[in-house]
Amino acid sequence: MTPPSAARTPDDAGGAGGDARSGAKGSLTPRGRDFPRWYQEVVARAELADNGPVRGTMVIRPWGYEIWERLQAAIDERIKAAGAHNAYFPLFIPEAFMRLEAEHVEGFDPELWVVTHGGGKQLEEPVVVRPTSETVINHFFAKWVQSHRDLPLLINQWSNVVRWELRPRLFLRTTEFLWQEGHTAHADEAGARAYALQILTDVYQETMEEVAAIPVLVGHKTARERFAGAVRTWTCESMMGDGKALQMGTSHELGQNFARAFGIQYADTSGALRYVWQTSWGASTRLIGALIMAHGDDYGLRLPPALAPVEVVVLVVRDDEDAHRAAAQIADDLRRSGRRVHLDARTDSGFGRRSVDWELKGVPVRVEVGPRELAEGHVTLVTRHLRSKDAVGIGALADTVATVLSRVGRDLHQEALAFRIDRTAEAAGLAEAKEIGASGFARVPWAEIGEQGEAELAGSALSVRCLQHGDGGLASAQDPDSSLIAVVGRAY
RNA sequence: CGGGCUGUGGCGCAGCUUGGUUAGCGCGCUUGACUGGGGGUCAAGAGGUCGCGGGUUCAAGUCCCGCCAGCCCGACCA
Numbered sequence: 001m002t003p004p005s006a007a008r009t010p011d012d013a014g015g016a017g018g019d020a021r022s023g024a025k026g027s028l029t030p031r032g033r034d035f036p037r038w039y040q041e042v043v044a045r046a047e048l049a050d051n052g053p054v055r056g057t058m059v060i061r062p063w064g065y066e067i068w069e070r071l072q073a074a075i076d077e078r079i080k081a082a083g084a085h086n087a088y089f090p091l092f093i094p095e096a097f098m099r100l101e102a103e104h105v106e107g108f109d110p111e112l113w114v115v116t117h118g119g120g121k122q123l124e125e126p127v128v129v130r131p132t133s134e135t136v137i138n139h140f141f142a143k144w145v146q147s148h149r150d151l152p153l154l155i156n157q158w159s160n161v162v163r164w165e166l167r168p169r170l171f172l173r174t175t176e177f178l179w180q181e182g183h184t185a186h187a188d189e190a191g192a193r194a195y196a197l198q199i200l201t202d203v204y205q206e207t208m209e210e211v212a213a214i215p216v217l218v219g220h221k222t223a224r225e226r227f228a229g230a231v232r233t234w235t236c237e238s239m240m241g242d243g244k245a246l247q248m249g250t251s252h253e254l255g256q257n258f259a260r261a262f263g264i265q266y267a268d269t270s271g272a273l274r275y276v277w278q279t280s281w282g283a284s285t286r287l288i289g290a291l292i293m294a295h296g297d298d299y300g301l302r303l304p305p306a307l308a309p310v311e312v313v314v315l316v317v318r319d320d321e322d323a324h325r326a327a328a329q330i331a332d333d334l335r336r337s338g339r340r341v342h343l344d345a346r347t348d349s350g351f352g353r354r355s356v357d358w359e360l361k362g363v364p365v366r367v368e369v370g371p372r373e374l375a376e377g378h379v380t381l382v383t384r385h386l387r388s389k390d391a392v393g394i395g396a397l398a399d400t401v402a403t404v405l406s407r408v409g410r411d412l413h414q415e416a417l418a419f420r421i422d423r424t425a426e427a428a429g430l431a432e433a434k435e436i437g438a439s440g441f442a443r444v445p446w447a448e449i450g451e452q453g454e455a456e457l458a459g460s461a462l463s464v465r466c467l468q469h470g471d472g473g474l475a476s477a478q479d480p481d482s483s484l485i486a487v488v489g490r491a492y
Numbered sequence: 493c494g495g496g497c498u499g500u501g502g503c504g505c506a507g508c509u510u511g512g513u514u515a516g517c518g519c520g521c522u523u524g525a526c527u528g529g530g531g532g533u534c535a536a537g538a539g540g541u542c543g544c545g546g547g548u549u550c551a552a553g554u555c556c557c558g559c560c561a562g563c564c565c566g567a568c569c570a
Contacts, residue, residue, distance in 0.1 A: 027531080044503095055562085107568095107569090108569095110568065110569090111568080111569070132570090161570085163569070163570085164568095164569095165568095165569070166567095166568070166569085167568095167569095172570090173569070173570080177570070179570070227570095246570095247570065248570090249570085250570070282570065283570080284570050285570090286570055287570095317528080317529055318527095318528050318529075319527095319528070320528095347528085349528095349531095350527080350528055350530085350531075350532060351528060351529060351530070351532095352528085352529085352530035352531050352532075353530085353531045353532090354530090354531090355529095355530055355531085356530065356531050357531085359530090368529075370528095370529060371529095372529065373529090380529085458567095492570095
């Protein structure tokens, strides 16, 4: 292999153009060199998503969508376990609905897409494309809730929502995205509060940690950061591979703000009319972005098996009759042992290309079957997250694969946690918080920051991600914010 | 909306300063052969109204004017 002539003249260097900039042929930009670029390349080359033709829109490709389906299933199962039921509300919302709750209006107004024409005519009343369904759903809650016997009312919806975005990024911030939004009504404040917390921990935190293998911090938002119209916003925050924070899911206590705005009242046991207490909560396709950025490495995506469309890919190393036969047999056996398996028997593209492809896509385990190892009665098992290779006897393969898969999630979680801990430090005050927050999380007493300090942080592209107890626990109703710790960092 | 920049095959770019023959390069794509244990090699191909409109000129991808689109940086967001 002779390298291209090093003595390139300035003249012909021009002709080579942009190639030099993208580094070695075909390899990803290292995360450490340019993280945003690495992210974009992973999204494109793992075939997760494409930009849509309208700015800010996103095409979710099959590989990305299957990951979403698995996330969806994990979340949906837990939502149902929490007693909520799925329903569906319309995409279009009367503009007037959006104006009913003052803070909500203010919060969402700049992000609204408004349809002014339909059927070739200007509409008498413009229609808003939902940025969230608070308003329509509460319109119906007002109708459905009459008696204390109707409570709690626990509804969830899987849908798309649309928000004007100035700086779109695939999965992380797109004009249209897919999500789940839960909306509930309760007879009293304690019931609503308990439910918001239940969703936070039993649905979101558990899914993030156990299924997505992403460690999260839980806490609540400052007034500045909380949902428009909420009394309190609870959040799951995680740290990405570049030290920035990503909000993974939020659960809001809405108090009676919407109940009053929409007239959601019930007759209590004494016959008196009372406003309900509400919650709402959501998690979106942004989680796929989190998965990429929390676990990905310089070779691409690393998927926890629970979310991987394919757990094991069986790769026929070369076009050899015995290898084909053995690989097919192995794939069958693995399927029978309950694994999601893909057999890659393509012979029209080289071994290197195919291994790299599966590595990019994050498939946790690869089994390489070629004449060389068959002659020795074993196969090669490659563990994606460690990039390690082991010779495994064919008879022991199913068990070994099960063992390897069972540790992937744990390893990824541990690695991400260790990274976060390494990038987290205590800060005594604002100045120190700024310094630490620039590359990770700073833990600083909220009393040292305050709303003024928070505004100042914004000037350095920093924000308070959440407030929590010093030990990382959630604040209780009695805790004044001034007794809490603020987690400060840069955020997506 | 304020500041900086870019529009050239599917993608990434060079060419423009100093107008001049068939507008190039890398990747990707097609076909074939040889290959095949980490993006393999060779050969032959396909693919471009140079963002749009006007102007200058014998001649415009290149110069001038206008428009449109997009990107990056600042104020909002799952």
